[in-house]
Amino acid sequence: MANQSNAMLEVDNLSKFFDVGKGKTLKAVNGLSLSIRKGETLGVVGESGCGKSTAGRTIMRLYEPTSGKALYNGQNIYDLKGANLKAFRREMQMVFQDPYASLNPRWTVENIIAEPLDIHGLVASSKERKVAVERLLDKVGLNPSHLTRYPHEFSGGQRQRIGIARALAVNPKFIVADEPISALDVSIQAQVVNLLQNLQRTESLTYLFIAHDLAMVKHISDRIAVMYLGKLVEIADSDDLYADPRHPYTQALLSSIPVPDPDVEATKERIVLRGDLPSPISPPSGCPFRTRCPAATERCAAEVPELRQVGANKAHWAACHYA
Amino acid sequence: MLLHQPIDKEGETTMEPILKVEDLRVSFRVRGGEVQAVRGVSFDMNKGEALAIVGESGSGKSVTAQSIMRLIPTPPGTYKAGSIVFEGSDLLKKTEKQMESVRGRDIGMIFQDPMTSLNPTMTIGDQITEVLMRHQNMNKEKANKRAVEMLKLVGIPNPEARVKQYPFEFSGGMRQRAMIAIALSCDPTLLIADEPTTALDVTIQAQILEVMKDMQEKLGTSIILITHDLGIVADMCDKVIVMYAGQVVERGNKYEIFKSPQHPYTQGLLKSLPRLDQKKDEPLIPIDGTPPDMANPPHGCPFAARCPHAMEVCVEEDPFMFTHSDTHESKCWLHAMPE
Ligand SMILES: Nc1ncnc2c1ncn2[C@@H]1O[C@H](COP(=O)(O)OP(=O)(O)OP(=O)(O)O)[C@@H](O)[C@H]1O
Numbered sequence: 136m137a138n139q140s141n142a143m144l145e146v147d148n149l150s151k152f153f154d155v156g157k158g159k160t161l162k163a164v165n166g167l168s169l170s171i172r173k174g175e176t177l178g179v180v181g182e183s184g185c186g187k188s189t190a191g192r193t194i195m196r197l198y199e200p201t202s203g204k205a206l207y208n209g210q211n212i213y214d215l216k217g218a219n220l221k222a223f224r225r226e227m228q229m230v231f232q233d234p235y236a237s238l239n240p241r242w243t244v245e246n247i248i249a250e251p252l253d254i255h256g257l258v259a260s261s262k263e264r265k266v267a268v269e270r271l272l273d274k275v276g277l278n279p280s281h282l283t284r285y286p287h288e289f290s291g292g293q294r295q296r297i298g299i300a301r302a303l304a305v306n307p308k309f310i311v312a313d314e315p316i317s318a319l320d321v322s323i324q325a326q327v328v329n330l331l332q333n334l335q336r337t338e339s340l341t342y343l344f345i346a347h348d349l350a351m352v353k354h355i356s357d358r359i360a361v362m363y364l365g366k367l368v369e370i371a372d373s374d375d376l377y378a379d380p381r382h383p384y385t386q387a388l389l390s391s392i393p394v395p396d397p398d399v400e401a402t403k404e405r406i407v408l409r410g411d412l413p414s415p416i417s418p419p420s421g422c423p424f425r426t427r428c429p430a431a432t433e434r435c436a437a438e439v440p441e442l443r444q445v446g447a448n449k450a451h452w453a454a455c456h457y458a
Numbered sequence: 459m460l461l462h463q464p465i466d467k468e469g470e471t472t473m474e475p476i477l478k479v480e481d482l483r484v485s486f487r488v489r490g491g492e493v494q495a496v497r498g499v500s501f502d503m504n505k506g507e508a509l510a511i512v513g514e515s516g517s518g519k520s521v522t523a524q525s526i527m528r529l530i531p532t533p534p535g536t537y538k539a540g541s542i543v544f545e546g547s548d549l550l551k552k553t554e555k556q557m558e559s560v561r562g563r564d565i566g567m568i569f570q571d572p573m574t575s576l577n578p579t580m581t582i583g584d585q586i587t588e589v590l591m592r593h594q595n596m597n598k599e600k601a602n603k604r605a606v607e608m609l610k611l612v613g614i615p616n617p618e619a620r621v622k623q624y625p626f627e628f629s630g631g632m633r634q635r636a637m638i639a640i641a642l643s644c645d646p647t648l649l650i651a652d653e654p655t656t657a658l659d660v661t662i663q664a665q666i667l668e669v670m671k672d673m674q675e676k677l678g679t680s681i682i683l684i685t686h687d688l689g690i691v692a693d694m695c696d697k698v699i700v701m702y703a704g705q706v707v708e709r710g711n712k713y714e715i716f717k718s719p720q721h722p723y724t725q726g727l728l729k730s731l732p733r734l735d736q737k738k739d740e741p742l743i744p745i746d747g748t749p750p751d752m753a754n755p756p757h758g759c760p761f762a763a764r765c766p767h768a769m770e771v772c773v774e775e776d777p778f779m780f781t782h783s784d785t786h787e788s789k790c791w792l793h794a795m796p797e
């Protein structure tokens with residue numbers, strides 16, 4: 136899978152460990168390999184703490200990896216320096232979960248959105264800066280005359296639009312969106328998702344879309360990666376993943392999601408897992424999922440299952456001995 | 459595990475409701491004015507029923523729930539009008555002392571964030587036994603035994619050891635289960651759960667919802683469930699009330715709400731959701747705009763600014779509730795029009 140042609144980003148055996156004191160290591164991301172094609176949306180799902188944000192941040196080189204590579208247009212991003220690194224930082228932008236916390240409350244919308252333009256020296260005059268910000272506000276569906284306002288004067292959905300405008304300011308090619316709609320009201324989530332999808336077309340963007348809400352991830356993503364305890368356990372085209380989940384964790388995850396239809400819910404068989412997520416500081420031996428897996432055997436405690444191709448579709452991979 | 463058949467329950471109309479909220483109005487004094495958080499909410503529920511309250515954030519769901527528990531801080535809050543009749547008496551007329559024995563014994567509450575309602579300095583076991591000794595007059599030994607049973611009931615493994623631990627030693631899902639154990643330890647008639655699983659992962663959420671369904675089935679507990687997740691509503695509840703801008707805009711049984719929603723907000727909400735079990739391709743249909751400022755609610759229909767069907771009358775006058783069936787009503791001028 137690692138060597139798909141036209142891959143924009145190829146992540147190869149990437150790990151990010153944190154030293155948590157007392158000689159202990161937390162393996163937040165542990166041997167992640169995946170590739171992202173130009174123009175696609177790869178969704179990343181998994182339980183809280185499974186390493187989604189850490190993976191996103193390491194791929195953006197906000198963290199230096201513990202080991203592994205990530206090739207961006209063929210170049211290892213962790214080797215980039217100087218002008219190349221600066222160009223990389225411009226092309227990769229991030230949209231955050233919490234539109235409240237990620238915008239400086241004391242700055243006007245103009246200054247918030249223009250900050251990346253200033254950092255990268257992309258505007259020559261204050262007139263040009265203002266015009267650029269007005270154009271960006273219009274792009275994300277906000278009133279361009281709002282540029283003198285402050286974040287608290289906007290609703291959650293509007294603040295998320297400001298965050299998106301800021302990310303778009305430097306004409307990025309790749310956007311890591313880390314739970315961009317989780318903090319928003321249901322009726323507003325659809326507004327922001329539609330905006331992200333429209334921008335993907337008009338700005339030729341590639342997305343890594345991290346989220347909890349599998350229904351929304353399925354809606355927006357071409358492919359979905361499922362993580363568990365720092366590892367990729369399954370990756371497939373969105374429709375395949377839903378129609379034919381191979382990993383027992385993915386199966387439980389999909390069956391856990393209540394569907395807004397009483398007829399469906401009345402007949403649905405739900406796989407309810409026992410127990411909690413183990414600590415990533417002392418993950419189980421063998422398969423990370425074995426402590427909660429309804430299908431675990433002795434082999435699962437002894438042997439780490441490798442990610443391998445499963446099912447009819449070549450793009451479908453899972454890390455389970457029996458998938 | 460199929461437990462409640464809402465269709466059967468509709469026949470039992472002769473039953474006295476265990477809870478009847480009528481024209482509840484709650485406001486908060488804020489700098490420069492007054493937020494009208496709840497503006498004339500009415501609903502009732504029968505014993506053993508699960509009622510969902512859904513709606514936009516800020517629409518007054520939590521304030522309604524906290525009013526039933528009389529947990530609104532006054533000031534800045536005031537109960538402006540209305541009554542909350544629970545098992546025959548008006549909770550808004552009770553003294554604080556009388557309310558103390560209602561809370562925990564007759565009505566239990568589960569909050570979104572268990573850390574804010576669990577006491578960080580007390581073991582989980584002591585927090586359960588305290589409730590039992592106060593409300594059920596149990597002695598320490600009996601209460602201890604019951605605490606272990608309760609933790610077991612909500613699916614906490616190794617409960618004998620866990621009762622001796624503090625909240626910080628529990629994971630998020632276990633804390634939520636511990637809070638349910640505390641809320642249920644006195645076998646309350648009514649359990650109010652305000653976004654009980656919003657902070658949890660879906661696989662843990664499925665465990666918690668199973669515990670709550672079990673309680674309802676085994677103990678006949680009535681449940682008010684506040685959630686923004688319409689999937690949970692479809693799974694768990696019999697009746698639904700939909701709130702918008704401090705008012706109930708639609709009420710019905712779950713089939714009426716999901717299969718033939720009558721209020722444009724409910725319709726929009728259902729249309730804006732992506733569905734896991736359907737092919738994507740079409741873009742989502744969002745509800746444009748944002749909800750009104752509750753310090754300055756509009757004169758007419760509060761949904762008018764976002765409503766695709768808004769008419770002149772909508773801006774001028776707040777609509778009444780119109781009846782669609784014995785159990786189904788909506789607050790929208792469209793239904794005043796002759797067909
Ligand atoms: N700077 C850090 N130092 C130590 N541990 C960290 C650090 N950042 C993350 N972790 C740990 O790494 C693991 C993965 O965290 P991460 O934030 O990537 O999870 P996530 O999948 O994004 O979760 P969520 O869904 O809750 O956002 C967690 O156990 C977390 O506590």
Ligand SMILES: Nc1ncnc2c1ncn2[C@@H]1O[C@H](COP(=O)(O)OP(=O)(O)O)[C@@H](O)[C@H]1O
Binds near residue numbers: 488495519535752
């Ligand atoms: N203690 C308080 N002081 C001032 N305003 C409050 C207070 N509690 C709630 N409100 C306001 O009341 C309205 C309804 O809030 P709430 O019931 O929490 O909404 P939700 O439907 O999201 O649960 C909101 O406008 C909220 O800001």
Ligand code: SF4
Binds near residue numbers: 425429456
């Ligand atoms: S390898 Fe074993 S424990 Fe892991 S998911 Fe497969 S069956 Fe379950």
Ligand code: SF4
Binds near residue numbers: 761792
């Ligand atoms: S009363 Fe008018 S504005 Fe309000 S929901 Fe009905 S049609 Fe829309």
Ligand SMILES: [Mg+2]
Binds near residue numbers: 187188189313
């Ligand atoms: Mg995260």
Ligand SMILES: [Mg+2]
Binds near residue numbers: 519520521652
């Ligand atoms: Mg609330």
